[in-house]
Every structure is written in C-alpha cells, then in structure tokens.
Amino acid sequence: MIASAGVVSVLIVVALWVRGGGVQDLRGWAAGLTSLGRLTGLVAADLLLIQVLLMARVPWIERTYGQDRLARWHRVVGFVSFNLMLAHIILITFGYAATGGVSVTGQAWSLVTTYPGMLLAVAGASALTMVVLTSLRAARRRLRYEAWHLLHLYAYLGVGLALPHQLWTGADFTSSRAATLYWWTAYAACAGAVVTFRLGLPAWRTLRHRLTIAAIVPEAPGVHSIYMRGRHLDRLPAHAGQFFQWRFLSGPGWSRGHPYSLSAMPREDTLRITVRSRGEGSEQVSELRPGTRVLIEGPYGRLTAAQRRAPRVTMIASGIGITPLRALLEELPYAPGEATLLYRARSAEDLVFRQELERLAAVRGLRVEYLLGPRGQEGSWLPAGFGDDAKALRELVPDIEQRDVFVCGPDDWMQSVVRAARHARVPAERIHLERFTW
Helix, strand or coil: CHHHHHHHHHHHHHHHHHHCCCCHHHHCHHHHHHHHHHHHHHHHHHHHHHHHHHCCCCHHHHHHHCHHHHHHHHHHHHHHHHHHHHHHHHHHHHHHHHHHCCCHHHHHHHHHHHCCCHHHHHHHHHHHHHHHHHHCHHHHHHCCHHHHHHHHCHHHHHHHHHHHHHHHHCHHHHCCHHHHHHHHHHHHHHHHHHHHHHHHHHHHHHHHHCCEEEEEEEEECCEEEEEEECCCHHHCCCCCCCEEEEEECCCCCCCCCEEEEECCCCCCCEEEEEEECCCHHHHHHHCCCCCCEEEEEEEECCCCHHHCCCCCEEEEEEHHHHHHHHHHHHHCCCCCCCEEEEEEECCHHHCCCHHHHHHHHHHHCCEEEEEECCECCCCCCCECCCCCHHHHHHHHCCCHHHCEEEEECCHHHHHHHHHHHHHCCCCHHHEEECCCCC
C-alpha cells in the first residue's frame, strides 16, 4: 500500500511537469537541459518527502510494515533522491548557462548569490550530503549508533532549508492551482507527521508516564537490567517484543537515543530493559543512578504476539537477542510443551536470564535448549559439533515446520537461522524477526 502511494505521488509530480510544458521544452538543447533539471528536482523533492514520512514514526505505518523494513526503504529512497538532487543541480546550472550564453561556473555563482532562497538551499544540500555520506556502510561501521542517529536528524534541517528555494524560484510549485495544492499538502502532511509523532507524542508520553530509574541489576558479565517506574503504564500501548528509544537525563549525551527492547512483559508500574555494554553509550547506561529521569519515544516494533499464527512456537536467540524473546515468553499464552527456546551463547557465563528461563520452564512448561560453545562452520547459527543447519534444527525441534519461529540476534546470524528454517520447510510467513542494523 505505501509503495503504491509512493508511485502514485511520483506519477502526480511527473504529470504536473508535463502539464507545465516540460515535454515541449525538451525540443531545444538549453530548454531541454533546464526542463530535465526541473523534473529531476521535482521528483527528488517528492522522494525526499516520502523518505521523511517513512521515518516519521506514524503508528499505523510502523505496525503494518515494521521499522526495519521502513528503514531499508528509507535508505533506498534517500539515495535515489540524493542522486536526483545532484542531477537537478547539474542540469539546471548547465541549462541556465546555455540559455544565457555564460560560463557554467559564472552561472553557478549567479544562482547561489542572486536567486532567492539559494543560499538556504546550498546549506540544505550540504546537510543532506552529510547525512548521505554518514549513511554509507563504511561510515556506519566507524560511527557509534548514538552519534549516527544525532547526525541523521540533520536531514530534517536539509528539507526545511530547501523549502524557501522551491517556493520562491520553482515555477512548477506555483504554475497552477493543482501544483500549489499538491506541494503545500505534501509538505504540510510530512511536517505534521514529524511534529505529531516524532515530537508531540513522545513528549506527551514522557510527561504523562514520568519514568525514572528504579534499580540497576547485573545479569551477566557486562550485562545489566534497568528497571524503571512510572505512572499509568497500563495505558502505555507497549507489548512484549517491542522497543523504545530511551534518553536518560543523567548529564552530557542525554539527547542521544538508545534503542533497547523491553526484556520483561510491561507491568502497571514497571518497565525493564537489559543492556550489554558495547560502547560509550551502553556503558553509560549501566552507570545510571536510581531517580534519573527518562525520556521515551515509542513503542516500536512488530516482533509481538500479534504475529503469531500457529499454536506452538519456537524462539531462537543469540546473546543479548534474548531480551525481546524473554519478554514474549512471559506474555504469550501457551500450554506445557507448546513453546521451545533455543538459546545460543559462547559459554554458560554469557547466558542472560537463566534463572528466569528455568522458572518459566518449571511453571509454564517451556522447553529450553542451551546451545553453548564457539561458533561452528562459517555461516552457521550453531556452535561447533553440529552438522547441517537445517537438519540440526529439525532434530532440535522435530515439528518445526508446524510452528511459529521468532528470531533475534546479530543480523548475519539471523540470516543463517532464516535459511535453516526455510530449508526445514517453515513457511516464510511464520518466521518473525526484526533487524536492528542501521
């Protein structure tokens, strides 16, 4: 549905360009370059708005598609939009230069210094360029998530700075009532979504629920659970398996969001997350003090009980990926023998929630299998000593093809699990996971 809406919006933009004489202008060299520059700029602007809307955290869009899929679409649309923006700048500059009979460099200088809104547009393009460069895979490897997330917010600045240029010098924005109506509606819808769901709703939930740190409990080497208390948490629409962006008012760096899943079923007055210390941000979380105020954004994520299709379930976790699955095992209804957990870890010391899992096994009949040891063959999700991945999965869970399979762990590891599950004849619609790569 959202893909169809995106295609329709691009077709509307192209239709408005055609109606404004875009096709007729292609007959001449200079006018043709300018016309193509207008088209690439219009489509780039439209895709940029779609990109913003994809990550505006609109609840029904999040619930329908999941944030991991939206993030992938957002990245693809963003790169296409950026390349079209570069094409727009080049084509418009060359087209104007050919029309006026001046040099390209002279025309570029004239555009920047004399056309209304162009200095703001240059600043906006610079902000978008920084966002794109830091979104490249090589750059993401070098950045902490918190730093990348903060830099990525400059995309909103880039979009905002480009608006005056488009309205003051873009004839296609004001050439007809239909064009004016479309562009103002598109900008208003995106701005409204961002203000409502990225700013307003998180602020309202933060003020309403007033979360504070209650306690910090060590769970395993380098792993801590953070318990938070608040008001009216029974009215917070959070479910096991979901995650929030957390900001802790503990000093410098409070503005950086930390995406952590709930590690226990939400209760009327308590939420719990569990964090492994991996970098500066997560290490600071483990040092928080009771009473620290917490800002929340969310809940997000589709890895919930609503995805369940079969009576029996199998949870497959690796490392700290146990956190959302531990919460799901507490919330999901199942009879003894209907739920199985396969928990992969390097050693027994690295297991998180072992006592809680064994209590679930004793009280609710959860079957737990710990898969311990160093990694086996390349590309395998199992420790050394197992053979074929799919065959091992069928041996561990003989009726795996009749179950829902929930998976959480490192991205490459989850891909290995999914391959094994598909080879074991688990239908794709009964394999549930969310990727937290960025």
